[in-house]
Amino acid sequence: MRTAEQRCFDAGIDQATLMERAGTAVAREAMRFALGRPVLVLAGPGNNGGDAYAAARLLHSWGCDVTVAALGSKKSGAAADMRRRWTGPTVALADAAPRAVLVDGLFGTGMSRPLETDVREALHRLVGAADFSLAIDLPSGLATDSGEDLGLAPVSATCALGALKPAHVLMPGAACCGHVRLVDIDIACPDSTRTIARPRLTPPARDAHKYRRGMVAVVAGAMPGAAHLAARATLHAGAGYVLLASGDPQHRSPDALVRRKIADADDLAELLADARIGAAVIGPGLGSGNHARALLDAALASDRPLIIDGDALTLLGEDAVRRLSTRDARSWLTPHEGEFVRLFGDGGGNKIDRTRQAAQRAGATIVHKGPDTVIADPDGNVHIADTGTSWLSTAGTGDVLAGICGARMACGDESAADAAIWLHARAARLTGAAFMADDIVAPIASAVAECL
Numbered sequence: 001m002r003t004a005e006q007r008c009f010d011a012g013i014d015q016a017t018l019m020e021r022a023g024t025a026v027a028r029e030a031m032r033f034a035l036g037r038p039v040l041v042l043a044g045p046g047n048n049g050g051d052a053y054a055a056a057r058l059l060h061s062w063g064c065d066v067t068v069a070a071l072g073s074k075k076s077g078a079a080a081d082m083r084r085r086w087t088g089p090t091v092a093l094a095d096a097a098p099r100a101v102l103v104d105g106l107f108g109t110g111m112s113r114p115l116e117t118d119v120r121e122a123l124h125r126l127v128g129a130a131d132f133s134l135a136i137d138l139p140s141g142l143a144t145d146s147g148e149d150l151g152l153a154p155v156s157a158t159c160a161l162g163a164l165k166p167a168h169v170l171m172p173g174a175a176c177c178g179h180v181r182l183v184d185i186d187i188a189c190p191d192s193t194r195t196i197a198r199p200r201l202t203p204p205a206r207d208a209h210k211y212r213r214g215m216v217a218v219v220a221g222a223m224p225g226a227a228h229l230a231a232r233a234t235l236h237a238g239a240g241y242v243l244l245a246s247g248d249p250q251h252r253s254p255d256a257l258v259r260r261k262i263a264d265a266d267d268l269a270e271l272l273a274d275a276r277i278g279a280a281v282i283g284p285g286l287g288s289g290n291h292a293r294a295l296l297d298a299a300l301a302s303d304r305p306l307i308i309d310g311d312a313l314t315l316l317g318e319d320a321v322r323r324l325s326t327r328d329a330r331s332w333l334t335p336h337e338g339e340f341v342r343l344f345g346d347g348g349g350n351k352i353d354r355t356r357q358a359a360q361r362a363g364a365t366i367v368h369k370g371p372d373t374v375i376a377d378p379d380g381n382v383h384i385a386d387t388g389t390s391w392l393s394t395a396g397t398g399d400v401l402a403g404i405c406g407a408r409m410a411c412g413d414e415s416a417a418d419a420a421i422w423l424h425a426r427a428a429r430l431t432g433a434a435f436m437a438d439d440i441v442a443p444i445a446s447a448v449a450e451c452l
């Protein structure tokens with residue numbers, strides 16, 4: 001953001017112009033929610049406060065009843081000019097009385113340390129008493145680059161200026177921003193990091209053939225239910241042919257699932273020699289014994305693109321980077337936070353940085369799951385999914401995701417991992433609430449239909 005801002009300054013746009021744009025966007029948003037109610041604007045000592053003074057002036061000029069609660073001030077610069085141009089009522093932050101609508105412009109991207117007690121108390125008192133609160137850029141007390149809570153008060157909505165920052169999408173910050181609205185202040189922020197949107201999927205070609213339009217093998221192990229769940233998800237996510245490879249291929253629905261008996265790792269190696277298989281899913285319910293280890297070895301030694309999930313991630317452990325970086329075929333890893341730490345440790349910055357570094361080290365695509373799922377590919381691109389629902393925090397939904405990943409990888413989507421994450425979240429939303437993992441499988445097909 002600072003680089004982008006500097007590029008603007010180099011092009012002759014000054015700080016006051018950017019601040020006026022930011023203040024205008026915030027004032028418009030606040031006006032929509034104020035609906036004639038009195039507004040309290042908190043204005044801090046830096047440029048976030050400058051935006052706040054600009055917003056207060058505009059709201060006042062549009063007929064709003066506005067009071068500013070001020071905390072410190074600079075003597076010069078654009079923020080000081082904005083403060084001078086505000087001529088309406090002003091009180092000290094500590095003395096401010098709550099009002100129905102609050103605009104939080106105390107601190108934005110300049111948050112450098114935890115809020116002091118008196119500031120934190122005043123902020124919480126005023127935000128807590130407002131019916132509606134709108135943060136300028138970020139809720140005050142949120143660390144921009146990590147999403148760390150430095151004493152923040154959660155708000156109803158946030159106007160993110162120019163670009164989303166990590167704190168808008170990473171936990172715990174993401175949960176405290178309320179509805180995040182990205183406002184354009186005419187700053188270009190090209191970045192290899194972005195949030196995912198609904199994918200555009202193509203239906204099978206006119207001359208499609210079941211073996212050519214996405215053939216997937218799902219490997220079962222000690223707990224066959226998990227692999228079965230993944231395989232059903234694979235079918236509903238658009239695969240043409242799904243093979244369930246297991247030691248005990250008992251017949252269970254659905255009938256469309258093709259069962260193949262594999263007694264040992266050699267059988268799996270033979271099955272995976274079939275070049276028509278566009279993706280193999282291994283890990284859900286695989287187990288952790290010698291048999292599971294041998295199956296994983298066979299899968300890693302194969303030329304098939306792999307989705308590595310659950311128990312297979314635990315088996316890889318700290319050896320993951322060495323074993324994956326020598327594979328020629330693509331590998332995707334789908335760890336939750338606990339599995340990620342076992343594979344790659346917990347150092348190295350925020351979730352975006354850690355996932356990007358891990359993907360580059362392993363030469364694999366990593367889907368780092370959770371309420372703030374981060375998807376990183378080996379080329380350094382990072383995509384973040386903030387579309388999930390917290391109802392997904394139920395056993396087995398990860399197995400479903402692994403299956404969807406297999407389908408979209410085998411179907412050859414351009415951004416297949418993003419598509420899989422989006423379909424998973426959408427299927428969950430279509431299902432509603434208090435579901436079990438099995439319930440979100442059939443709605444995946446409806447989610448696919450929304451993308452055609």
Ligand SMILES: NC(=O)C1=CN([C@@H]2O[C@H](COP(=O)(O)OP(=O)(O)OC[C@H]3O[C@@H](n4cnc5c(N)ncnc54)[C@H](OP(=O)(O)O)[C@@H]3O)[C@@H](O)[C@H]2O)[C@@H](O)CC1
Pocket residue numbers: 001002004005018019022044045046047048049050051106107108109110111112113114115116136137138161162185187
């Ligand atoms: N980028 C863009 O394109 C645009 C950005 N714009 C806006 O600028 C904002 C960033 O402004 P900013 O850099 O002035 O930082 P800001 O958040 O106002 O805070 C800095 C002040 O707070 C202080 N301070 C920090 N922590 C503190 C603490 N715990 N307790 C007490 N004090 C603390 C710090 O003091 P210091 O650390 O120096 O002691 C300094 O005085 C950005 O979020 C957006 O709103 C728009 O105007 C236009 C386009």
Ligand SMILES: Nc1ncnc2c1ncn2[C@@H]1O[C@H](COP(=O)(O)OP(=O)(O)O)[C@@H](O)[C@H]1O
Pocket residue numbers: 310336369370371372373388389390391392393394395396397398399400401
């Ligand atoms: N609070 C949450 N909000 C959104 N998505 C969540 C949340 N908790 C879990 N999920 C998603 O649910 C899935 C859970 O996967 P995982 O932890 O592997 O569970 P399991 O091993 O039981 O299948 C992941 O896709 C994860 O991103």
Ligand SMILES: [K+]
Pocket residue numbers: 048104105106107108135136137138139140
């Ligand atoms: K703020």
